[in-house]
């Protein structure tokens with residue numbers, strides 16, 4: 001998925017997202033946000049906030065900043081902010097792969113159904129690690145490639161179709177962990193058979209630094 005086509009695909013999705021996929025993701029998003037323990041003065045970053053399906057579940061404290069590539073998706077998010085009077089929330093257009101924020105800015109970073117949409121999932125996680133404070137929570141909700149070899153093959157086979165719809169189906173969590181150096185605190189699924197998983201990470205800056213220096217040495 002390249003960002004230029006993602007923008008166009010999600011501008012179209014914005015017309016029906018809330019009535020379709022948006023309905024399916026709510027329970028998962030609500031539960032995942034509860035794992036962030038947001039405090040009174042905390043700053044939360046929601047990467048690829050889309051139409052703002054998450055906005056109903058943030059507590060009315062702290063400040064939430066949402067970014068997204070698609071103007072159409074952001075228009076829907078702004079509508080919710082206006083209608084619900086969410087004065088502690090700001091959204092704007094930005095590329096999550098090159099975030100316009102300084103290092104160690106956020107107390108929590110939420111990445112919901114985005115990691116398999118961006119062109120470079122590794123860079124997305126590295127940007128989250130960079131802008132999150134040391135010890136901050138990074139919570140990822142996504143579909144990851146099955147560890148069952150047969151299902152993994154089916155997912156790989158379906159990937160070209162999924163890419164046309166706006167995401168990829170063959171992203172392996174173990175590969176992501178290996179290539180970013182993140183340390184997963186815990187992960188869970190809502191049901192025993194569930195296509196989506198929530199992964200909770202505590203930002204470990206030294207893991208990012210040592211991972212990057214290993215890569216430089218290897219190069």
Ligand SMILES: C[S@@+](CC[C@H](N)C(=O)[O-])C[C@H]1O[C@@H](n2cnc3c(N)ncnc32)[C@H](O)[C@@H]1O
Pocket residue numbers: 003006007010022025029047048049050051052053054067068069070073094095096097111112113114117118119
């Ligand atoms: C499947 S939607 C998920 C929206 C929302 N997070 C949710 O869970 O309902 C994926 C979103 O990621 C956004 N996106 C994709 N690539 C992005 C990037 N590089 N930077 C920012 N947003 C991106 C898309 O525009 C879209 O709104």
